[in-house]
Amino acid sequence: MRTSRISRETKETQISLTLCLDGGETRVDTGIGFFDHMLTAFAFYSGFGLELKAVGDLNVDGHHTVEDVGICLGQALREALGDKRGIARFGTAFVPMDEALCRTVLDISNRPFLVYEAEMPQSAVGAYHSCLTEEFMRAFAVNSGITLHMSCLYGKNAHHITEALFKSLGLALKVAAAVEGDGVASAKGLL
Numbered sequence: 001m002r003t004s005r006i007s008r009e010t011k012e013t014q015i016s017l018t019l020c021l022d023g024g025e026t027r028v029d030t031g032i033g034f035f036d037h038m039l040t041a042f043a044f045y046s047g048f049g050l051e052l053k054a055v056g057d058l059n060v061d062g063h064h065t066v067e068d069v070g071i072c073l074g075q076a077l078r079e080a081l082g083d084k085r086g087i088a089r090f091g092t093a094f095v096p097m098d099e100a101l102c103r104t105v106l107d108i109s110n111r112p113f114l115v116y117e118a119e120m121p122q123s124a125v126g127a128y129h130s131c132l133t134e135e136f137m138r139a140f141a142v143n144s145g146i147t148l149h150m151s152c153l154y155g156k157n158a159h160h161i162t163e164a165l166f167k168s169l170g171l172a173l174k175v176a177a178a179v180e181g182d183g184v185a186s187a188k189g190l191l
């Protein structure tokens with residue numbers, strides 16, 4: 001099983017998580033209801049097992065908690081992928097949610113990069129600030145080493161747009177992290 005465990009503690013957040021790329025339980029508690037909803041959707045559509053507990057300085061706002069969970073989840077993905085032998089490497093997913101349509105295209109490349117084009121029509125969903133999705137995705141891409149392109153093609157509701165982004169990330173990663181053969185999917189011979 002491709003599994004990793006991460007613990008990270010700063011003055012702003014304490015995070016522990018277990019990620020299993022080959023499935024398992026999902027239990028998420030970050031103290032931000034909508035963020036838990038997003039991470040649970042991500043785990044469901046990726047097919048990954050994810051147990052995550054984050055305690056952050058929510059008295060400030062959600063920024064440190066969301067960004068640091070992105071860092072830890074990215075580190076966990078990189079570690080769980082190991083030498084990346086046999087993975088498909090590329091993944092693409094479109095997800096509609098009511099009026100919104102979002103697309104994720106990614107490459108498990110060891111070339112961290114984020115392109116993010118998603119305007120949020122409302123600044124918050126519950127206690128979650130809509131701008132935090134980009135912070136999460138950047139932290140996740142940089143720390144996992146993936147090239148991540150995310151777009152909202154259209155949409156009017158920040159809940160729908162954000163949820164479609166997280167679901168499409170899960171679906172695209174499910175494809176890209178799937179083990180297909182036993183070679184390294186690179187003309188260079190190394191990822």
Ligand SMILES: [Mn+2]
Pocket residue numbers: 037159163
């Ligand atoms: Mn929802």
